[in-house]
Amino acid sequence: MSTTLDAYAADVRAAVADAREKVSALHAELPRWGLVVWTAGNVSQRVVVDPAGPSERDLLVIKPSGVTYDELTPETMVVCDLQANLVDGDRAPSSDTAAHAYVYTHLPHVGGVVHTHSTYATAWAARAEPVPCALTMMADEFGGDIPVGPFALIGDDSIGRGIVETLRGSRSPAVLMRNHGPFTIGKDATAAVKAAVMVEEVARTVHISRQLGEPLPIAQSDIDSLYARYQNVYGQH
Known part of the structure; x- marks a missing residue:
């Protein structure tokens, strides 16, 4: 291994x-929950070098490209x-590294990012259709519908821009990037992996329901109540 960190x-x-x-360790959770195939998908976590310093001194740890789990x-x-x-x-870093880096740069509260091609969530992304909030689990975890982000090509920060544009100001920790698949964020990589597991579960359940x-949609006032309770009381334990 190189010694640049010295x-x-x-x-x-x-x-x-x-x-x-x-x-x-968290990468093992992706195949365990059936969220990836072959070498697809990745988990990253932000490492803050100097919380008081400029953002370019931040680092991230991510899966290398083309390596099996x-x-x-x-x-x-x-x-x-x-x-x-x-x-x-x-x-070489994952081909999605630029997207992860863009998210960390523009959403300072985010400490973990996950990308998968999990089947049901990606199927919704292929239709460019948000997953409607028809489950109390969705209200708890996502605070409403799971939104769809724009189509973007891999290779630069275009995907990251779409993630940030869609999730900035949203309560959802997940976005379905159109024709691509889900990206999730969290306070750390563990939270982002949990969101990846949950987005696939609710995408599957709502698909079967259809x-x-x-x-049946949940009323917005009930969504707000469920989300507040889960995030501020139950979900904190």
Whole structure:
């Protein structure tokens, strides 16, 4: 592994090592919950070098490109800056790194980002159709419908721009990028992985419901009440 991180203080190197451990372990949750196939999908977590300093001193840890989930270890995780430049690691970063970096740059409260191609959520994305809030679980977790983001090509920060434009000001931690798939955010990578699991579950359930008839929407006032209780009382335990 490269030694670029030797230029950073010991506490920064320790924080990066912790993030590598966490991100590596969380990647195992994606195939466990049936959210990915082959090498698709990725988890990242922000590592703040200096909370009082400029954003370009932030780092992120993310999965390397083209590596199977069985091969992932803390050592294979790569470290990038918020311009998506490789800072430390022996492999190329995920092709979605620029999108993750853009989210961290423009949504300072976000500490984790996840992308999958999970089947049901991606099917809704292929239709460019939001998942309607017809389940109390959705009201709890997402605070309303799961929104659709714009079509964007992979390779630069276009996907990140679409994520930020869609989720800025939204209560939802998930966006269905049109013709692509779900991206989720959270206060850390664990929260973003939970959102990825939950978005697939509700996308599947609402899809099955539609086979029986049109799902009944939940009133906005009830959505607000459920969301407030879950986020501020139940969900905090």
